[in-house]
Amino acid sequence: MLIIAMNFIFIACILYTVGVWSEKLQGRLKPWHLLVFWLGLIFDTIGTGAMTIMAGSIFQFNFHGITGMAAIVLMLFHSTWASVVLYKKDEIRIIHFHKFSLVVWIIWLIPMITGMIYGSSM
Numbered sequence: 001m002l003i004i005a006m007n008f009i010f011i012a013c014i015l016y017t018v019g020v021w022s023e024k025l026q027g028r029l030k031p032w033h034l035l036v037f038w039l040g041l042i043f044d045t046i047g048t049g050a051m052t053i054m055a056g057s058i059f060q061f062n063f064h065g066i067t068g069m070a071a072i073v074l075m076l077f078h079s080t081w082a083s084v085v086l087y088k089k090d091e092i093r094i095i096h097f098h099k100f101s102l103v104v105w106i107i108w109l110i111p112m113i114t115g116m117i118y119g120s121s122m
Contacts, residue, residue: 001053001054002054004050005047005048005050005054007047008043008044008046009043009044009047009048009051009112009115010047011043012041012044013040015036015039015040015043016037016040016044016075016105017105018036019040020098020101020104022036023097023098024098024101024102027098028094028095028097028098029085029086029093029095029097029098029101031086033082034082034083034086037075037078037079037082040075041072041076041079044071044072044075044108045072048068048072063114064111064114064115067107067111068111068115070107070111071107071108071110071111071112074104074107074108075104077104078100078101082097085097
């Protein structure tokens with residue numbers, strides 16, 4: 001189960017990183033970025049859910065648990081907001097959305113990295 005969970009989180013990392021950085025480099029939010037954001041969220045949620053089952057509790061009140069929960073909530077908000085921006089065809093927000101994406105991605109990396117550190121110390 002650990003290997004499966006790690007693979008889902010690793011795939012989420014690849015998807016989210018590709019989506020965020022390609023959006024930044026292309027200079028505008030595109031529909032395929034949105035798809036990658038949603039897929040990253042899905043893979044991260046599945047991987048996190050599997051880790052939660054292995055930990056034996058829904059939420060652990062520690063740095064990793066708090067930042068992990070915040071990251072998933074932010075990813076959900078990020079993907080939802082990207083959907084709204086594209087749906088409304090708001091050109092200004094489409095061009096500047098990458099700024100928000102980068103902030104969310106950096107925050108998302110915190111539990112990703114602390115999870116690797118915590119997991120390797122066990």
